[in-house]
Amino acid sequence: MSKRKLYYITLFTSVFIVSAATILLYRAGIPTPGDVEFAGNLTPRQESEWTMQAFTGEAVIAGDADGQETTAAVEQNEEDYITPVVQDTAAPAEGIETLIGLAEPVFGQVVLEYAMDRMVYSRTLDEWRTHPGLDIGCELGQAVTASADGTVVDVYEDARLGVTVVVEHANHFRTVYANLTREVAVLPNMVLSRGDVIGYAGNTARIESIDPVHLHYEVHYMGQPVDPARFMDVTRAASSDDFE
Structure with a gap:
């Protein structure tokens, strides 16, 4: 050959x-x-993690033959639901003073307090559970800004809290901004200054979907949530009914 x-x-x-x-x-x-392809500048993680089985008894399956989301009913049982555990995650005294003076991420009133040492009622889930941050009531589309100088370390769509941005600051602190619209204004590794726009208040948090429009805001120290009200002046609503 x-x-x-x-x-x-x-x-x-x-x-x-x-x-x-x-x-x-x-x-x-x-x-x-x-x-x-992934929507906007959200990370691909949303495609694999977007499931509400643990909260609604249904699993959301992304990307059927028509490119649309489909919903499949799943059997409900006690193991499907997250049982909150009351714990004290107060940060140690050393290092805390380095974050005093955070700017409010959005102008509004606190409609749900930080509560990791007690239970608060969730209207969406119809259960009592802990709450690792502050819910700050605001207008849909209202600008959300960085509380301090830092670097964006994550932008993604969380299965429970919706569109989320995580910013890392000095001395082991992080701030978390959730329930944003999908039109986020930042990307991972962006360096931010205090007051820079991160995104806009939305209604993407599945576990808080029937609550009034708000920003879900957390502060973490050494990987543990701490009360954001320790680091900024906040305005508290007389009751959450003020925002219904």
């Missing part, structure tokens, strides 16, 4: 194998490079 004939046989075989593999991947629904 001549070298030329062997060359063409090898080339034909290679093309056939690649074509067959592509057809099999297409029929199996496995995305190939360039096929996967």
Whole structure:
């Protein structure tokens, strides 16, 4: 057999194998490079983590044949639900003073307090549970700003708290801004100054969906939530009914 004939046989075989593999991947629904797109500048994590099974008894399946979300009922049982554990996560005294004087991330009144040492009532879930941050009532689309200088370390859509931005500050502090609209204004690794716009108040938090529009705001020290009210002056609503 001549070298030329062997060359063409090898080339034909290679093309056939690649074509067959592509057809099999297409029929199996496995995305190939360039096929996967994600909304806005949110991370791909939303596609695998977006499930409300633990809260509604339904699993949201992203990306059916028409590119639309579909909902599949799942069997409800006690193991599907998160049971809150009351704990004291107060930060140690040392290091705390470094974050005193945080700016309010959004102008409004606190409609739900930080509560990691007691239970508060969740209207959406119809249960008593802990609450690791402040819910600050505001207008839909109102600008949300960085409480202090820092660096964006994460932008994603959380299965419970919706569109979320995490900013890292000095001395092991982080601030978390959740329940934003999908039109976020930052990307991971962006360096922010106090007062820079991060995003806009939305209604993407599934576990707080029937509450009035608000920003869910957390402060973490050494990986543990602490009361944001320790670091800023906040205005408290007389009752959450003021925002219904």
